[in-house]
Amino acid sequence: MPRPEKIRLGEILVQQKLLSEEQLQFALAEQKRTGRKLGRVFIENGFVTEEQISGALAKQLNIPYINLKFFNINSALVRLLQESQARRYRAIVLEEKAGTLMVGTADPTDLYAYDELSRLLKSNISLAVVNEGELLQAIDRIYRRTEEITDFARELEQELGDGNVDFGALGLAAGLEEAPIVKLLQSVFDDATQVRASDIHIEPQAERLQIRFRIDGVLHMQTEADIKIASSLALRLKLMADLDISEKRLPQDGRFAIKVRQQQIDVRISTMPTQFGESVVMRLLNQSGGMLKLDSIGMPPAMAKKFRAIINRPNGLVLVTGPTGSGKTTTLYGALAELNTLERKLITVEDPVEYRLPGINQVQINDKIELSFARVLRSALRQDPDVVLVGEMRDQETAQIGMRAALTGHLVLSTLHTNDAVSTPIRLMDMGVPRYMMATSLQAVLAQRLVRVICESCAQAHELTPAEHEWLKLELADTVDSRRYLHGRGCSHCNGTGYRGRTGVYEMLEMTRAVADAANHEDPAQFLKIAQAEMGGHTLRRHAVALAVMGKTTVSEAMRISNQFDD
Numbered sequence: 001m002p003r004p005e006k007i008r009l010g011e012i013l014v015q016q017k018l019l020s021e022e023q024l025q026f027a028l029a030e031q032k033r034t035g036r037k038l039g040r041v042f043i044e045n046g047f048v049t050e051e052q053i054s055g056a057l058a059k060q061l062n063i064p065y066i067n068l069k070f071f072n073i074n075s076a077l078v079r080l081l082q083e084s085q086a087r088r089y090r091a092i093v094l095e096e097k098a099g100t101l102m103v104g105t106a107d108p109t110d111l112y113a114y115d116e117l118s119r120l121l122k123s124n125i126s127l128a129v130v131n132e133g134e135l136l137q138a139i140d141r142i143y144r145r146t147e148e149i150t151d152f153a154r155e156l157e158q159e160l161g162d163g164n165v166d167f168g169a170l171g172l173a174a175g176l177e178e179a180p181i182v183k184l185l186q187s188v189f190d191d192a193t194q195v196r197a198s199d200i201h202i203e204p205q206a207e208r209l210q211i212r213f214r215i216d217g218v219l220h221m222q223t224e225a226d227i228k229i230a231s232s233l234a235l236r237l238k239l240m241a242d243l244d245i246s247e248k249r250l251p252q253d254g255r256f257a258i259k260v261r262q263q264q265i266d267v268r269i270s271t272m273p274t275q276f277g278e279s280v281v282m283r284l285l286n287q288s289g290g291m292l293k294l295d296s297i298g299m300p301p302a303m304a305k306k307f308r309a310i311i312n313r314p315n316g317l318v319l320v321t322g323p324t325g326s327g328k329t330t331t332l333y334g335a336l337a338e339l340n341t342l343e344r345k346l347i348t349v350e351d352p353v354e355y356r357l358p359g360i361n362q363v364q365i366n367d368k369i370e371l372s373f374a375r376v377l378r379s380a381l382r383q384d385p386d387v388v389l390v391g392e393m394r395d396q397e398t399a400q401i402g403m404r405a406a407l408t409g410h411l412v413l414s415t416l417h418t419n420d421a422v423s424t425p426i427r428l429m430d431m432g433v434p435r436y437m438m439a440t441s442l443q444a445v446l447a448q449r450l451v452r453v454i455c456e457s458c459a460q461a462h463e464l465t466p467a468e469h470e471w472l473k474l475e476l477a478d479t480v481d482s483r484r485y486l487h488g489r490g491c492s493h494c495n496g497t498g499y500r501g502r503t504g505v506y507e508m509l510e511m512t513r514a515v516a517d518a519a520n521h522e523d524p525a526q527f528l529k530i531a532q533a534e535m536g537g538h539t540l541r542r543h544a545v546a547l548a549v550m551g552k553t554t555v556s557e558a559m560r561i562s563n564q565f566d567d
Contacts, residue, residue, distance in 0.1 A: 255268045
């Protein structure tokens with residue numbers, strides 16, 4: 001293709017009636033004042049979208065506009081450019097035809113970038129327009145650190161030799177940033193952040209050390225290395241978390257903060273002695289992303305409206321239930337974000353404090369000094385709070401204090417490990433909570449799970465298996481065959497899994513007068529019957545089926561989370 005000409009973005013958008021002259025003049029003045037790119041000023045002020053800018057440029061220059069969300073990227077072609085080059089010139093190699101490379105770029109009018117890309121690729125190139133946001137996400141996804149991590153692991157293995165290393169000295173050594181162990185860990189954290197991993201597992205086996213990432217709730221192998229480096233990694237991480245590096249026989253927990261790719265990450269670390277060495281698991285908590293709001297966690301609109309009304313009541317107990325990793329904390333933090341106003345005092349009692357929330361008093365439990373949930377909760381109630389969040393109701397004492405607080409003018413939010421909403425009041429009574437206290441203080445129970453979302457870049461029609469067909473018939477009866485179901489075939493956007501991201505599955509039991517009266521009687525069967533009638537069939541299973549019918553998740557994924565609470 002001929003070398004592109006320099007054109008004025010603002011004039012193009014005005015010509016195509018996407019922008020007014022007044023908006024252009026405002027943006028030019030803002031650009032001069034702040035030094036930001038003109039296109040970014042347009043987008044941040046809501047004048048145009050990124051897609052409109054890309055489409056306008058493509059139309060003006062008569063070149064293709066490619067939506068990277070639906071383009072199956074060839075990672076081998078992408079790597080013809082080094083990561084630093086791709087980021088510098090905002091470009092990605094998309095395909096090769098007849099000796100010409102098609103390069104997607106966020107700014108096809110950048111003449112210098114065009115010349116440099118031609119020189120670096122040593123080939124004829126043709127340009128296509130892509131959205132900058134999608135381009136940067138693709139670069140993050142493709143330029144994984146797998147080979148780099150393996151190389152650093154080998155370098156560390158060579159440095160250790162026979163393993164006679166003073167790790168205490170290593171933690172204090174000058175120029176530590178160049179040490180192979182530090183470079184290895186930095187690459188591991190970089191890669192985990194790029195692929196949106198929630199946890200890093202470093203697990204010594206009989207002959208190898210394996211490093212796995214949990215992505216969208218499922219573990220994936222990252223790399224394997226020589227077992228010799230296992231103790232080195234564990235000790236270095238203990239130093240970072242200020243744990244006892246001489247203690248290898250007992251589990252330890254701690255935390256530390258790191259900055260990865262301009263993001264502030266809090267790392268919760270847990271070590272455990274195993275047969276072949278210390279297993280280390282790290283939970284990554286991104287403090288830069290902000291809290292998810294109730295409207296964005298997947299709760300059905302009608303349920304979200306009812307839940308929002310309940311948490312805005314002046315007093316009462318609201319419980320969120322589900323197994324570990326089902327998103328309970330995210331839901332509670334979403335509720336806190338809505339309740340966090342100048343007129344309210346909020347106190348949280350957590351173990352551990354996962355996210356730091358501005359304007360909220362957060363207390364970390366510490367059993368070593370007998371700072372328990374019950375003890376902190378008693379003190380918190382003397383701090384004149386309006387809302388109290390108790391991380392978990394682990395025992396009878398904590399549950400009773402929380403319920404008394406709910407009865408005396410406080411809104412109390414907490415979690416409990418139960419399978420579904422209707423069994424939660426019975427669980428409270430099993431813990432020793434008096435029936436009258438539970439019936440009068442409990443306002444609602446929200447039960448939830450997380451399901452993986454089908455990757456929109458590779459979603460395609462799915463033919464039901466006999467087992468899936470029979471399972472769906474329980475909810476959909478004879479309408480099963482009239483619906484359309486999807487699955488992801490696997491692509492570069494989802495690392496071949498067919499899934500990208502997760503969403504919530506919910507059911508809610510509101511403690512109405514009828515349910516509260518039933519809870520006051522001794523017959524559990526009668527209570528369950530009335531509670532299930534109150535829910536009107538809006539169960540976890542039904543919500544999971546609805547997501548499958550909508551094409552948000554697969555039928556197998558809906559079945560997987562439903563089997564967690566089926567009899």
